[in-house]
Amino acid sequence: MIELRFHGRGGQGTVVGTIIMAKAFFKAGFEVQSFPVFGVERRGAPVESYVRLDNSKINLRTNVTTPDHVVVQDRTLLQNIDITRGLKPGGWILINAPANDKDKNRYASFRVAFIDASRIALNYKLGTRTHPIVNTAMIGALARVLEMPPLEAVAEAIREDIFIRTEDNIKAAEEAYRTVLL
Amino acid sequence: MRRVIEGSQAVAEAVRLSGVQVVSAYPITPQTHIVETISDYCEKGEINATFMRMEGEQSCLAALIGAQAMGVRTFTATSSQGLAYMHELLHWASAARLPIVMAEVNRALAPGWNIWTDQTDSLAQRDTGWVQIYCEEGQEVLDSTLIAYRLAEKVNLPVMIVLDAFFLSHTYEPVDIPDEDEAHRFLPPYKPQFRITTADPRSYGALVTPADYMEMRYDISLAMNDVFLQLDDIHAEFSSIFGRTYGPVEALNCEDAEIILLTSGTITSTSRLVVEKLRKQGEKIGLLKARLFRPFPVDAFRNNLKKARKVAVIDRNCSFGAGGIFAQELKAALCNDDVKPLIYSYIAGLGGRDVTPDVIEDIYWKTKSADTPEQESVWIGLKEVSHGR
Numbered sequence: 145m146i147e148l149r150f151h152g153r154g155g156q157g158t159v160v161g162t163i164i165m166a167k168a169f170f171k172a173g174f175e176v177q178s179f180p181v182f183g184v185e186r187r188g189a190p191v192e193s194y195v196r197l198d199n200s201k202i203n204l205r206t207n208v209t210t211p212d213h214v215v216v217q218d219r220t221l222l223q224n225i226d227i228t229r230g231l232k233p234g235g236w237i238l239i240n241a242p243a244n245d246k247d248k249n250r251y252a253s254f255r256v257a258f259i260d261a262s263r264i265a266l267n268y269k270l271g272t273r274t275h276p277i278v279n280t281a282m283i284g285a286l287a288r289v290l291e292m293p294p295l296e297a298v299a300e301a302i303r304e305d306i307f308i309r310t311e312d313n314i315k316a317a318e319e320a321y322r323t324v325l326l
Numbered sequence: 327m328r329r330v331i332e333g334s335q336a337v338a339e340a341v342r343l344s345g346v347q348v349v350s351a352y353p354i355t356p357q358t359h360i361v362e363t364i365s366d367y368c369e370k371g372e373i374n375a376t377f378m379r380m381e382g383e384q385s386c387l388a389a390l391i392g393a394q395a396m397g398v399r400t401f402t403a404t405s406s407q408g409l410a411y412m413h414e415l416l417h418w419a420s421a422a423r424l425p426i427v428m429a430e431v432n433r434a435l436a437p438g439w440n441i442w443t444d445q446t447d448s449l450a451q452r453d454t455g456w457v458q459i460y461c462e463e464g465q466e467v468l469d470s471t472l473i474a475y476r477l478a479e480k481v482n483l484p485v486m487i488v489l490d491a492f493f494l495s496h497t498y499e500p501v502d503i504p505d506e507d508e509a510h511r512f513l514p515p516y517k518p519q520f521r522i523t524t525a526d527p528r529s530y531g532a533l534v535t536p537a538d539y540m541e542m543r544y545d546i547s548l549a550m551n552d553v554f555l556q557l558d559d560i561h562a563e564f565s566s567i568f569g570r571t572y573g574p575v576e577a578l579n580c581e582d583a584e585i586i587l588l589t590s591g592t593i594t595s596t597s598r599l600v601v602e603k604l605r606k607q608g609e610k611i612g613l614l615k616a617r618l619f620r621p622f623p624v625d626a627f628r629n630n631l632k633k634a635r636k637v638a639v640i641d642r643n644c645s646f647g648a649g650g651i652f653a654q655e656l657k658a659a660l661c662n663d664d665v666k667p668l669i670y671s672y673i674a675g676l677g678g679r680d681v682t683p684d685v686i687e688d689i690y691w692k693t694k695s696a697d698t699p700e701q702e703s704v705w706i707g708l709k710e711v712s713h714g715r
Contacts, residue, residue, distance in 0.1 A: 163498055166330055166498055167330045167498075170330045170500055175499075175500065176330060176498070176500065177497055177498065177499050178330070178497070178498040178499075179492065179493075179496055179497040179498065180496065182442060182491075182492035182493075182496065182678060203595040203598045203599050204595070204599060204683070205494075205497070205592040205593075205596050206493075206596060206680050206681065206682045206683075207680050
């Protein structure tokens with residue numbers, strides 16, 4: 145079983161991102177689970193959401209405490225949250241930011257990948273100028289980092305769940321898939 | 327077709343397939359996505375029902391009591407405080423023999439305010455004459471909601487489909503959603519056994535003197551007993567159409583188990599992993615899932631506990647002054663029986679606290695190492711606190 149933890153802020157589409165990712169994995173033949181950190185959502189506050197995937201039925205119904213990989217949708221979270229909490233050694237940390245040595249060195253015991261998802265979201269006019277919705281770019285990048293699910297599955301899942309600027313969201317995922325820095 | 331949906335949506339899909347005619351809701355926390363999805367379907371015309379937005383949960387059930395008496399299929403959903411607020415009318419619905427179906431998402435009661443999972447809200451309604459079915463996963467939630475209508479309309483009693491908050495209600499997972507033809511084959515349009523009509527005027531809810539009241543209550547009691555028989559038939563028919571099998575309980579490795587865990591809701595799923603692990607280590611552990619709580623399936627429990635030496639009951643609920651509720655009920659059910667395993671009562675996971683495989687395993691080892699059970703329920707995973715004394 146593989147467990148993914150997404151960190152974001154309320155309003156960035158973090159929970160929706162994990163749901164779409166779970167659906168994409170399901171389309172690729174996996175059994176999946178997705179759920180947010182159980183609580184009360186507030187705009188701008190730190191949010192966590194999870195994906196579990198496995199080749200067989202998932203019976204574990206608890207919070208995710210030891211994720212295999214972590215996605216950080218908002219770099220400002222690195223200052224106040226330990227995004228490596230429980231992260232398995234060697235796991236990926238995918239950060240929404242231009243590549244930089246500072247983050248890379250800070251998380252040297254893990255594998256760090258960068259995607260400038262905010263720039264991509266702004267280019268495709270996803271969300272507003274001050275609050276770009278980066279979730280589709282992040283999951284496009286994650287599909288490349290994990291080498292699964294196939295990009296087509298991600299696109300199909302986006303098409304099913306996102307009804308506003310659907311094609312632009314798919315393009316954002318595709319661009320992120322191509323440009324993520326591993 | 328198998329799709330990735332939330333537990334709440336699994337309820338909503340079943341309600342859509344049921345051909346429900348009146349839905350009532352009070353749309354604020356502790357409400358869940360169940361009625362949000364249904365109202366969306368009503369708006370889009372995918373459900374052809376009257377959606378009544380009420381001013382409180384008591385009114386929600388009052389509205390359905392009126393609607394159901396007119397001979398239509400009805401639905402509502404609630405949680406915690408909302409269910410508590412319905413209490414008076416829960417009795418009314420069952421005593422008026424109205425086959426209302428309600429989804430109840432187990433959420434803890436306040437104070438302190440807590441929207442997380444805890445079964446005390448629904449279990450506190452055990453004497454209201456509602457059938458209660460506890461579910462562990464999205465598929466079971468969808469299937470049980472369809473089954474609930476068949477059962478309710480057969481025995482003329484209301485049915486509560488119970489699911490854990492968040493761990494089930496807010497969790498997305500693959501669920502096989504039947505197509506409409508399949509669903510209608512199992513659940514045809516509602517034909518009421520009685521209804522209020524001006525064509526045949528009668529008086530309902532009138533004064534009943536001591537000369538007759540007791541027989542009316544005995545009738546409810548008989549109807550509850552009839553649930554076992556009817557539910558077996560309905561489960562069998564469901565299985566023949568959809569290929570998924572349900573019973574009042576589900577037993578895993580109970581045939582030769584020395585210690586059996588008794589669970590309900592999502593703790594059951596996680597317990598399956600523990601049983602698998604400990605079996606590999608040679609432990610004689612079994613798992614008994616309580617799906618039906620009202621009526622209490624004594625025979626099913628007895629048959630599966632015959633060979634066990636000990637039963638560890640994990641309760642995500644508490645009746646203060648008496649302990650875990652499933653444990654109490656099991657003790658009461660077996661007290662005059664030949665089948666008498668030692669019953670160990672544990673309380674865990676209240677207010678949404680995580681019940682992990684480690685917690686469940688700990689319960690197993692505690693049970694194995696103790697020759698006799700504690701008199702009172704054992705609370706698992708408590709922090710060190712001063713109790714103000």
